[in-house]
Amino acid sequence: MAENEAASREFNEEIEELHHGEPPSKRLDIVCKCALSTCDRTIDITMSEYQLVRSDPLQFAIVPDHLIGDIERIVYENDRFAVVVKRQGIPGQVAIEEKPSG
Numbered sequence: 001m002a003e004n005e006a007a008s009r010e011f012n013e014e015i016e017e018l019h020h021g022e023p024p025s026k027r028l029d030i031v032c033k034c035a036l037s038t039c040d041r042t043i044d045i046t047m048s049e050y051q052l053v054r055s056d057p058l059q060f061a062i063v064p065d066h067l068i069g070d071i072e073r074i075v076y077e078n079d080r081f082a083v084v085v086k087r088q089g090i091p092g093q094v095a096i097e098e099k100p101s102g
Contacts, residue, residue: 013054024048034066041066043081058086 024047032041041063045053053061059075064082067074072084 022047024051030061032063032066033060034062035068035071036066039063039066045081053083056085060084060086 026047028045028047028050029042030045030050032039032043043061043063045061050061053059060072060083061081062084064074064077067082067084070087072086074082075085076083
């Protein structure tokens with residue numbers, strides 16, 4: 001699960017780089033950062049929303065119905081996506097260790 005989340009995080013950071021310098025209201029389509037290996041869903045998110053989510057290495061933007069309650073909980077939700085935070089212990093440690101540098 002952590003490998004899937006890390007891969008989607010790296011992919012989304014590449015998308016963010018392509019839009020660097022654009023207005024905070026600019027909308028992006030990023031990949032869902034859930035732990036499901038078969039997930040191919042995208043999320044419509046603004047630059048400012050994405051930057052807020054990624055400011056905490058324990059937070060991930062996901063499609064709301066992709067929540068895995070054993071390892072995460074929803075801290076924010078709107079009609080386009082949910083923001084989850086990894087639970088303390090191993091899920092949180094893995095999220096921090098898998099955070100790309102930069």
